[in-house]
Amino acid sequence: MTAAVLDFRLLYDEHVAFVWRNLRRLGVHPADVEDRVQEVFVVAHRRLAGYEERGHGPRAWLFQIVLRVASEWRRHRRRHPEDVDGGLAQDLERTEAEQAEALARREALDQLDAALAALDVDKRAVLVLHEIEEMTAPEIAESLSLPVNTVYSRLRVARQQLEAALRAQDRKSGVDHEPARMRVIAGGAR
Amino acid sequence: MSDMSARTKDLFAAAKLDQPSDAARDTMWASIQLASVAFVPNAPASAHLAAKAIASSKLALGIALGASITVGVAGAILVMTRPSVETRSAVTEPRELEPAIERTTVVRLPPAAMVITGHAAPAMESVEIDAVEKPAATAAGAAHVLSERDRLAQEARMVAEARGALHRGDPETALRVVRAAKAKRGARLVPEELTVEAQALRAMGDEAGAARVDAELAGKFPEQDLGQ
Numbered sequence: 001m002t003a004a005v006l007d008f009r010l011l012y013d014e015h016v017a018f019v020w021r022n023l024r025r026l027g028v029h030p031a032d033v034e035d036r037v038q039e040v041f042v043v044a045h046r047r048l049a050g051y052e053e054r055g056h057g058p059r060a061w062l063f064q065i066v067l068r069v070a071s072e073w074r075r076h077r078r079r080h081p082e083d084v085d086g087g088l089a090q091d092l093e094r095t096e097a098e099q100a101e102a103l104a105r106r107e108a109l110d111q112l113d114a115a116l117a118a119l120d121v122d123k124r125a126v127l128v129l130h131e132i133e134e135m136t137a138p139e140i141a142e143s144l145s146l147p148v149n150t151v152y153s154r155l156r157v158a159r160q161q162l163e164a165a166l167r168a169q170d171r172k173s174g175v176d177h178e179p180a181r182m183r184v185i186a187g188g189a190r
Numbered sequence: 191m192s193d194m195s196a197r198t199k200d201l202f203a204a205a206k207l208d209q210p211s212d213a214a215r216d217t218m219w220a221s222i223q224l225a226s227v228a229f230v231p232n233a234p235a236s237a238h239l240a241a242k243a244i245a246s247s248k249l250a251l252g253i254a255l256g257a258s259i260t261v262g263v264a265g266a267i268l269v270m271t272r273p274s275v276e277t278r279s280a281v282t283e284p285r286e287l288e289p290a291i292e293r294t295t296v297v298r299l300p301p302a303a304m305v306i307t308g309h310a311a312p313a314m315e316s317v318e319i320d321a322v323e324k325p326a327a328t329a330a331g332a333a334h335v336l337s338e339r340d341r342l343a344q345e346a347r348m349v350a351e352a353r354g355a356l357h358r359g360d361p362e363t364a365l366r367v368v369r370a371a372k373a374k375r376g377a378r379l380v381p382e383e384l385t386v387e388a389q390a391l392r393a394m395g396d397e398a399g400a401a402r403v404d405a406e407l408a409g410k411f412p413e414q415d416l417g418q
Binding site for chain 2 (some may be wrong): 011012013016017019020021025031033034037038041042045105108109111112115128131134159162163166
């Protein structure tokens with residue numbers, strides 16, 4: 001597939017969820033994620049002519065842009081830590097509209113994101129690409145311009161660190177997460 | 191995967207299902223279309239045509255509804271689809287990811303865009319968006335400027351879309367779109383959104399819900415008369 005035949009709308013439809021998820025897992029706040037998704041695709045559109053298919057589809061290419069945009073967002077967030085209301089109004093509206101199951105899943109995602117935040121971005125990127133996006137080590141290596149062995153080693157360490165972060169969360173909250181409950185959350189529709 | 195607990199695996203399973211809603215997808219796509227054409231004047235002709243098609247459809251809708259807001263938005267989109275001499279000359283070099291966008295395009299919503307169904311814009315003295323044409327250091331910075339600049343136009347577009355859905359006899363879509371518009375941070379067309387929300391609820395037979403929204407409108411914006 002070349003840039004000439006790559007339909008941009010198709011690219012958007014097929015990968016907007018991928019972009020959305022990874023921006024969230026890389027720490028972009030829910031209130032800002034739509035703007036950042038837009039930013040990723042604006043950059044992608046501008047660079048479309050330079051896109052070359054290397055056998056893994058456009059995800060590796062898009063993820064490079066996602067990484068950059070998420071990094072920019074984190075820098076912006078450090079300079080401007082909170083909005084006037086901290087996004088509270090929007091959160092409240094969203095919460096009111098959500099059903100209990102969706103709320104439970106959102107809590108689960110919040111736990112995951114909090115634990116992922118304990119990892120440095122290099123390891124976090126490898127982990128989410130492998131465990132959530134189910135990308136292979138060679139795909140991840142291409143996405144992040146890394147040797148494959150480095151992908152494996154980062155993955156191993158990232159898993160250990162994530163487990164440790166989740167255990168620390170549990171100790172802090174005093175909650176014992178039952179696997180059965182979590183399976184219900186993971187299996188429901190959002 | 192063997193060194194991960196069941197809980198962690200379940201969290202990842204939940205994360206795999208995380209995705210934007212249909213309304214969010216549509217909203218983002220509309221913004222991307224505008225932004226892409228505005229930023230890349232020599233974009234593929236199909237992109238320009240798509241943006242012009244949006245403008246044309248909005249214009250037609252505006253005529254049908256007699257809603258001057260739609261005409262204003264269409265005008266704004268047409269302004270954005272017409273590349274300036276400066277921006278055209280700025281896009282001659284191959285681009286790198288880091289240096290990103292060289293120039294942004296001037297986008298100025300005409301005052302007409304803010305006149306909603308024949309009434310003055312509600313509680314929004316400075317509704318005209320000023321955007322100075324200036325170099326942008328990074329893609330993130332430029333796109334951020336664009337998203338700020340486009341926020342009001344996007345919201346107005348969503349209100350117009352909701353009105354169109356109402357006109358077509360599709361109050362469910364109208365309600366979904368207008369509530370999405372109202373939920374956006376910094377929403378500035380809340381009186382119009384509440385009006386459309388009440389109309390949609392009424393069209394769906396939810397008189398009690400419509401009355402609650404009417405009461406909210408009267409309570410929050412007592413000076414507004416939006417011709418319900």
